[in-house]
Amino acid sequence: MSERLHAVRALLTRPADLPSPAVRAKLRRAEGLTQQEVADAIGVGRVQVNRWEKGLAAPRQPHRDVYAELLKGLAEKHPTKAASDAEPSDMEGTSS
DSSP states (O other): OHHHHHHHHHHHHSOOOOOOHHHHHHHHHHTTOOHHHHHHHHTSOHHHHHHHHHTSOOOOTTHHHHHHHHHHHHHHHOHHHHHSOOOGGGSTTOOO
16 A cells, blocks of 8 residues: 555645646757767766656656656756747747
8 A cells, every 4th residue: 555655645736737848948959968979978868858848748756756856857947948938940850
């Protein structure tokens, strides 16, 4: 029973929802990070980070918690980027 209780507590203490995909990209760029640097730090491929930033995929555990922690730290360092509503043209690989 303690294993299940631990699992429930982990769910209750996990980070809040992630920012929108476009804001994720804005935060990364505000810090001067490449998608490859983020991918290497999290332990995924660059294409996966690209898909997260385009809204084509959602990060899963255990990478979600690590990515959320990175985004939280970037949002604290760059609050105007975190608060801004991102335009679709802000996403990498898209054009207006």
